Amino acid sequence: MKHQLDDIFDNCLADLLSGKVSLEECLARYPEEASSLRPLLELALQAHGLSLPEMESAASGAAKRRMMAALDEKQHRELRIPLALRGFLARVGASLSGPGRRGAPLRGTVFVTAAIALAVVLFTILPGGLLEVGRYDVVARTAVLAGVSGVVEVQRSTGGDWRLATPGIALNSGYHVRTGSVSSVTLRFFDGSRTVLSPGTEVSLTELSSRRDGAARTVILNQLVGQTDNQVAEMVDAASRFEIRTPTTVAVVHGTEFSVNVAQDGTTSVSVREGTVGVTIDGTTEVVGAGQFASVGPPTTAPEPPPTATWVASETPEELDKADLAQIPRPRETATSTAEPGQPDGPTVSAASPSGTPQPTPTSDEVAADPDGPPDKEHPEHPPQPTHPGLPDQAEPDVPPGRDKEPPWRDKDKNK
Amino acid sequence: MSGSTDDATLVARAQQGDRAAVAEIYERHHPAIYRYIFYRVGDSPTAEDLTGTVFVRVVENIDRFVYRGKPLLTWLYTIARNVVVDHHRRTGGAAAVPLDERLVTGEGDVERAAELALTQQRLAAALSHLTDDQRQVILLKFIEEMSNEEVAETLGKTIGAVKSLQHRALAALQRVLSDGGGR
Numbered sequence: 001m002k003h004q005l006d007d008i009f010d011n012c013l014a015d016l017l018s019g020k021v022s023l024e025e026c027l028a029r030y031p032e033e034a035s036s037l038r039p040l041l042e043l044a045l046q047a048h049g050l051s052l053p054e055m056e057s058a059a060s061g062a063a064k065r066r067m068m069a070a071l072d073e074k075q076h077r078e079l080r081i082p083l084a085l086r087g088f089l090a091r092v093g094a095s096l097s098g099p100g101r102r103g104a105p106l107r108g109t110v111f112v113t114a115a116i117a118l119a120v121v122l123f124t125i126l127p128g129g130l131l132e133v134g135r136y137d138v139v140a141r142t143a144v145l146a147g148v149s150g151v152v153e154v155q156r157s158t159g160g161d162w163r164l165a166t167p168g169i170a171l172n173s174g175y176h177v178r179t180g181s182v183s184s185v186t187l188r189f190f191d192g193s194r195t196v197l198s199p200g201t202e203v204s205l206t207e208l209s210s211r212r213d214g215a216a217r218t219v220i221l222n223q224l225v226g227q228t229d230n231q232v233a234e235m236v237d238a239a240s241r242f243e244i245r246t247p248t249t250v251a252v253v254h255g256t257e258f259s260v261n262v263a264q265d266g267t268t269s270v271s272v273r274e275g276t277v278g279v280t281i282d283g284t285t286e287v288v289g290a291g292q293f294a295s296v297g298p299p300t301t302a303p304e305p306p307p308t309a310t311w312v313a314s315e316t317p318e319e320l321d322k323a324d325l326a327q328i329p330r331p332r333e334t335a336t337s338t339a340e341p342g343q344p345d346g347p348t349v350s351a352a353s354p355s356g357t358p359q360p361t362p363t364s365d366e367v368a369a370d371p372d373g374p375p376d377k378e379h380p381e382h383p384p385q386p387t388h389p390g391l392p393d394q395a396e397p398d399v400p401p402g403r404d405k406e407p408p409w410r411d412k413d414k415n416k
Numbered sequence: 417m418s419g420s421t422d423d424a425t426l427v428a429r430a431q432q433g434d435r436a437a438v439a440e441i442y443e444r445h446h447p448a449i450y451r452y453i454f455y456r457v458g459d460s461p462t463a464e465d466l467t468g469t470v471f472v473r474v475v476e477n478i479d480r481f482v483y484r485g486k487p488l489l490t491w492l493y494t495i496a497r498n499v500v501v502d503h504h505r506r507t508g509g510a511a512a513v514p515l516d517e518r519l520v521t522g523e524g525d526v527e528r529a530a531e532l533a534l535t536q537q538r539l540a541a542a543l544s545h546l547t548d549d550q551r552q553v554i555l556l557k558f559i560e561e562m563s564n565e566e567v568a569e570t571l572g573k574t575i576g577a578v579k580s581l582q583h584r585a586l587a588a589l590q591r592v593l594s595d596g597g598g599r
Binding site for chain 1: 433435438439442443446447450451454455459460461462463464465467468471472474475476506539554558559561564576579580582583586587589590593
């Protein structure tokens with residue numbers, strides 16, 4: 001009976017989807033099952049008529065490049081030993097088949113034995129030894145840009161051109177990433193950690209590395225301005241670390257979730273939601289626990305001004321008005337309110353609000369005066385880029401980056 | 417050339433390191449893999465990122481893949497499922513289904529796009545309540561528009577099992593949607 005119902009449903013469905021009959025005609029064929037068939041067939045028709053979510057072309061290109069880069073790396077890996085072996089076997093073959101060797105069977109046997117012995121060494125002993133030797137090598141790792149919202153730009157190295165970023169590109173050490181005043185992005189590190197850059201934030205990827213065997217995972221970011229929220233993957237060993245450096249502090253992670261805020265004047269706030277973070281300034285380290293935050297005033301000596309960004313006006317969607325902008329968190333621009341007199345250089349650890357994060361709150365004056373960002377945010381060395389040609393090498397987007405104008409849905413009917 | 421012969425040739429070429437074959441595997445299958453992942457994770461940037469991860473794994477493991485006559489897509493779905501499971505393990509949750517923020521950048525019929533997106537999001541959310549097999553049969557049958565034979569081949573099931581599965585899957589989906597699980 002159950003099979004019969006399955007068949008009836010399938011027959012109806014096939015006829016409906018092919019347009020042979022209408023829903024009512026189909027149900028009329030099976031009056032006894034009509035009440036149970038109707039809602040399912042209607043749902044099937046609804047699902048069938050949906051448009052398809054489609055990958056953006058820039059993201060698709062980035063994913064393909066990742067795959068081809070993985071193929072290159074694999075082929076490069078595989079070529080090493082076989083090439084050496086091929087060369088050796090070619091020499092052995094030449095020795096055995098050379099004109100002066102034909103009459104020397106004993107010598108041939110010796111060569112064959114030697115070749116077998118060497119092959120055993122190459123295939124069994126050496127690879128293990130090489131792996132053992134190579135496992136301690138430090139190799140460069142990457143972070144992938146995900147969750148790009150609004151205008152997010154990357155710079156290959158300090159002083160280089162800023163380019164619009166596309167989701168999925170992999171960044172090596174040395175890259176800078178910045179977000180526009182209404183934009184955000186997530187950095188996904190090779191070790192599973194994530195850092196979300198809030199609007200108006202700039203970081204550089206100081207070091208991304210691990211040992212070849214996956215140990216000693218190191219993520220070091222230099223946070224120049226703005227706010228980051230960090231989810232740190234479990235440390236696999238004592239040599240692994242996740243650090244965020246700011247103009248005044250170094251936050252070393254022992255826990256899992258924390259935020260770092262760097263104001264324009266260099267004031268740094270670190271708040272911890274889970275676990276502990278060691279906050280170091282001038283060699284003094286305070287451990288900040290869950291529910292606490294540390295705040296460090298601006299540098300006492302004139303620091304190199306944090307390279308701030310110039311955000312192109314077009315990043316602000318037209319739909320956003322000033323009321324919307326007032327909701328957007330901006331970096332804290334005042335010196336810490338928690339620093340104690342007499343301890344200007346040390347981090348001050350305080351109990352945090354229930355939210356655990358000292359959210360920067362813009363004053364209405366700040367917002368009303370300059371909704372698109374103050375003119376002094378413009379970086380003297382990096383004027384706005386009128387165009388954003390693709391990045392070189394593997395991180396290069398293959399189309400002019402930016403948002404596709406079409407929603408990422410494909411109408412199935414259009415593509416049939 | 418039939419699909420299976422085509423797959424066999426393509427796999428063989430890819431196993432020999434033929435870059436064009438690897439690229440063709442990507443071009444041919446990444447839309448379906450993306451959709452599969454999208455309906456498991458619910459947001460485009462994550463789905464795009466994980467789709468890239470799937471194909472990196474394809475490259476790393478293609479040598480170990482033994483072609484036994486099943487469509488290549490079956491293997492790709494298996495990898496995609498594992499990638500999604502890893503993702504959920506890392507992020508500590510099941511599918512998050514935020515509204516796709518990129519829709520607001522559309523210049524066309526924004527209202528229609530948003531409506532479509534909401535339907536998609538509801539469906540994606542509801543699908544996350546189904547079993548793997550149920551979800552897969554819905555996606556293959558109604559989103560990828562495969563025939564029963566193709567679904568059976570892809571899932572390694574009999575046609576009878578597919579018919580039964582699609583019936584149960586739609587019934588489950590309807591229950592979830594009427595219980596508000598798709599919101």
